[in-house]
Amino acid sequence: EPEVTQTPSHQVTQMGQEVILRCVPISNHLYFYWYRQILGQKVEFLVSFYNNEISEKSEIFDDQFSVERPDGSNFTLKIRSTKLEDSAMYFCASTGGRTYEQYFGPGTRLTVT
């Protein structure tokens, strides 16, 4: 069964450093998302991406964040200058667009020290 994959599973970085989180969505899906979950809190939306552009972004998704689909398979989230409060699980999701069901990857745990 096709699945969303994410790498790395765990990333430790120092405050102020840039990180890139990678995702491979399900191959025939058209809509891509990033969510995050800070420990003990709910899963919250960051950004959605369709047709090679951002379709919606949350207040969290400020100028420090960017997304890219550099080729036909990868979908990346870049945080330019990480802060302590960026420490969270980051989930990538995708959907074909015919239904509302989004399929999530296993997540990347980002730890900013």
Added chain:
Amino acid sequence: DQQVKQNSPSLSVQEGRISILNCDYTNSMFDYFLWYKKYPAEGPTFLISISSIKDKNEDGRFTVFLNKSAKHLSLHIVPSQPGDSAVYFCAAPVTGGGNKLTFGTGTQLKVEL
């Protein structure tokens, strides 16, 4: 922004009995709802969904009930199994833009032997 609420952070049931997880919403524009299950260190896994034109949807041991007038939905699991122990999130797509999902805070279900 608490458009989807899960007021019970935890629930404990015995194996073989029914588990009932509840969810309330405030946005009357929501017309579709989803339940996700999440194990530790994994991403949310889609479980079952319901459209607002229905009041019940069943899939094996899982049934979701929707009461639009009360803005309430519930997930019934019967019979409950130890492998059902996980965090359960209800979610609703916010239509328009990228159809982002807004999640509840989750309910930790523990099924005891």
